[in-house]
Amino acid sequence: MERFRAMKMMDISATRELPELERLRAAAAIAQAMIPGSAIGPAADEQTVLHTERFISRTLPESLGAFRAAHRALSQAARAYTGRRFEELSPDEADALLQRWTVHPILGKAVNLLGVLYRVTHFSQPELLQKHAPLPTVQNVEQPRWLSQTAAARDFDASEPLECDVVVIGTGAGGAVVGRHLADQGLAVVFVEEGEHLRRNDFPGTLTGTLSEVYRNTVSIGNAPIMIPQGRLVGGSTAVNGGSSFRPPRWVTDRWCEEYGSAEFSTDALEGYFDRTESILQVExxxxxxxxxxxxxxxxxxxxxxxxxxxxxxNAPGCRGEGFCDFGCKTDARRSTNLAYLPTAFEKGAFMLYGLRAERVIHDGRRATGIEAVALERDRSICLAENGKPKRIRIQARAVIVAGGALNSPLFLAKQGIGNSSGQLGRNITLHPxxxxxxxxxxxxxxxxxxxxxxxxxxxxxxxxxxxxxxxxxxxxxxxxxxxxxxxxxxxxxxxxxxxxxxxxxEEARGRIRLGPKGLPVLTYNIxxxxxxxxxxxxxxxxxxxxxxxxxxxxxxxxxxxxxxxxxxxxxxxxxxxxxxxLIVTSYHPLGSCRMSQDPRQGVVDLNHECHDLKGLFVVDGSTVAGPLGVNPQITIMALATRAAERIGALLNAS
Known part of the structure; x- marks a missing residue:
């Protein structure tokens, strides 16, 4: 094991200056104490530190400075406790000091949060995975005819605007469902998806790879740091979840009827939408x-x-438990929206551009008439056109549907100053911790x-x-x-x-998301x-x-x-x-940030999901679902999106 560590250190030494090497050695000593060598595999080391820093840079780049500062603070604390730097302690001394720190009222917070990060990254490294959980090989991936109805925006000819009846931003539980049902009504639909179109052979298969490449990650600010990962790919979070399909309890729908002043949201009134959703998903x-x-x-x-x-x-008929669902299904047994909804929409003539980030809603002050978006490279950097400027694509439409999820949709609207005349945009968030x-x-x-x-x-x-x-x-x-x-x-x-x-x-707590410094999202939430x-x-x-x-x-x-x-x-x-x-606490079910209300003074959208402030602009995703539900919200979002398609289609066909 020592020879293994020495070889790695030689590789690092060849490319790094002395101060950087000293920083890495000091950090690696802490990492090694947190994850020592065992029958599982070698101890954490300099490579673990570098792997962790790369992971932070891709998922939560604003946290990298705090990560490094925590190591410096612990090195100084070691001097105060022992008179020596942490890297000068023997393995037994380092472990004893570490165990002492884990229950310290102040140092314990930094130590335990660092520990979570290292536990996330160390066990996702290739050599350990190969030993304990080798990634399955996926071959002979199907090439269905409907793929011709999809394109990467970076490869798409953007010289002329696209024209359609409805442009849908997002392809998750809200966007794919409402778009498919509108296509069923004969409307021309274009889907816009910021993430990539990953087939079953494209998923990274590792925890760090999934978090950095497939999810968009937000961490709440409050009395407990809560990480909220949301799928950033075709299919949204439906393509990286466990497929649990619960209907909301009756007391939830009763609350909706009271809040909305409408019986349209009762359990009985919504039953047909749930039946249809479960049938399409083949829930069993x-x-x-x-x-x-x-x-x-x-x-x-x-x-x-x-x-x-x-x-x-x-929603996984035929599932035989052949992988961890949140990393993406390698067998396509789970019927996420990219499998259960989008192909049918494509067969009806719908089109999808992926790797395309919506930038703004085009409108005349009274009505939405389309969107402008920017193409992205695979690494999520902005794609440049031949003239060296960002490649932009305009899509003209009779209706714009925002379906980016409960955290992204309010931010998209807030950046443009749209949808907040009630003061409710980005508020009322439930996380279902x-x-x-x-x-x-x-x-x-x-x-x-x-x-x-x-x-x-x-x-x-x-x-x-x-x-x-x-x-x-x-x-x-x-x-x-x-x-x-x-x-x-x-x-x-x-x-x-x-x-x-x-x-x-x-929960009873409610959070709020808004734009912070440099346009970064700030989610405040207190348990x-x-x-x-x-x-x-x-x-x-x-x-x-x-x-x-x-x-x-x-x-x-x-x-x-x-x-x-x-x-x-x-x-x-x-x-x-x-x-x-x-607490070790996470959230996968944020809801409620674009409140629905018949009263423009109380909500962002009306009961047809249309924005009170701008006609022709609709929001159909978890942001319009009043939480918490008490159960996983996937099919509830889908059922309400099915209802929304009826309402939006009727409005468009009447105009």
Whole structure:
């Protein structure tokens, strides 16, 4: 292992100046203490640091300075504690100091956040993946006829504007669905997608590759940093999710009817739209033959406790659990919108330009008449035309539909000063926060070989808590464990015996997204005291289920290390003084940032999804769905987009 590290250091030394080498050595010493060598593979080293910095530069570039500053702060702290720099400590001394820091009231935050980053990046490196989770080879990818209806904007002749009835910005759960149904009505539709058109052989297959190449990542500012990854590719987030398909509870649709002053959003009134959506998606319960031991554990634990549990209905007919869904489906078993909706639209004459970022809505002050967009290279840099200027494409349309998602759509409108006469643009955001709990079992689980999410419990749904099974591999397990150093690798060496459960919270908190310095998005969101109490309860409930199923140790989703080995430990977790900043928490379901209302003073769009401030401009995506739903929102967004297509089509056909 030392020879391996020395060879890597020689490669780095050949291309870097001494001060940079010293910085890397100092950072690598911290990284190595966080992830020491083990049976899993070599320790983190200088290459891990460089890999992490490249990852940050691609996903959250504004955070790179803080990442480096955290290392400097810890090096100085080591001097204060030991009189020596961190890289001068022996491995045992470094581990002892690291474990001491993880529970420090101030240093613990920096240490544990750095630890999350290194746990994300280290286990995505090629040599480790090749050993533990070699990427599948995909061959003989189909070349359907409808591909002729798609083009990369960088290769498209932009000399003349395109003309159509409707231009749709975005191809996810909102855009692809509303566009397909408008094409069904005989309208000429052009889809504009900022991301690339990835076929099943194009997905990176790694956690860092997926986050940096396939997702757009936003981190909230508040009492807990919450990362919100959203799909940036044809199909949007529907192409990189688990396919869980829940209808919203009746109390949610009752709330909508009251808020909107309309019975059109009742469960009964929306039933036909949900039926149609589920039929197109071919939603069916997961085949438990491919759910694996994790299904047995979830069912066994819930049964022991007398809780409800059932198998999740998914838009993945024929799925055999052959990969981690959030990295992209290698078999096309999941019917994401790029498979279930767009091809039908193309067969009706619709056209799609991908690698094209919408820049502005063209309008005359009263009505939208099209958009102007800029072509992008594969690396997301701006494509230059032959004259050396950005390659721009104009699309003239009778209607413009914005469907960029709950975080992107309000920013797109805000940049142009459109849609905020009510003051509600970018407000009212719900995130549906989620977090993990992991159990260690004697039995072999191998959850990476099966459907990652096959089971759920509605036992506590009225309290706002949804519990789900959550399978993972080395890449995705490591960031979810609040462990560092020797304890981390000792647990990961037993990866095949780990089982995960996730919780989702229908929260009371509301966030806001707006443009910050240099036009960067700023999302503010604070977990409330009541929400924190319910999250802590969720951690306890998940721990109880895992112990009831036979776990010998449980790791709640906290940044600081906590290991539960008995019922008494679970009771201690329930009594523990936890704060939002202690949580490992993410969000995949942002909603509500372009509020729907009949009253222009209270909302961004009306009940037909048309912008109050500009006729012919519509917003159809998660931003117009009033959350939280308490369940995964995918088919709700799709069903409401199906309804929106009826309304928009009627307006266009009447004009």
């Amino acid at each position: 319960k997961a085949d438990t033959r491919y759910a694996g031991p994790l299904h047995n554990i979830f069912t066994r634990g819930a049964s022991e406790l007398g809780w409800h549990s059932d198998v999740i209905a998914r 989620s977090g993990p709990v992991t159990g260690l079992f004697d039995e072999k689980i191998d959850s990476a070989k099966y459907i990652p999410q096959a089971d759920y419990s509605f036992e506590f749904l009225k309290e706002g808590l949804l519990l789900l099974s959550a399978g993972s591999d080395y890449q995705t397990t490591a960031p979810l464990l609040g462990l560092l150093g020797k304890p981390l690798v000792e647990v990961l060496e037993q990866q095949n015996h780990l089982a995960g459960i996730g919780y989702l919270l229908a 409330t005291k009541r929400d924190m109490q319910r999250i802590q309860r969720a951690l306890v409930l998940c721990s109880e289920l895992l112990f009831a199923a036979g776990a010998r140790e449980v790791f709640p989703g906290l940044l600081k290390p906590m290991r539960l080995k008995s019922k008494a430990d679970v009771e201690a977790l329930a009594r523990a003084s936890l704060s939002p900043s202690d």
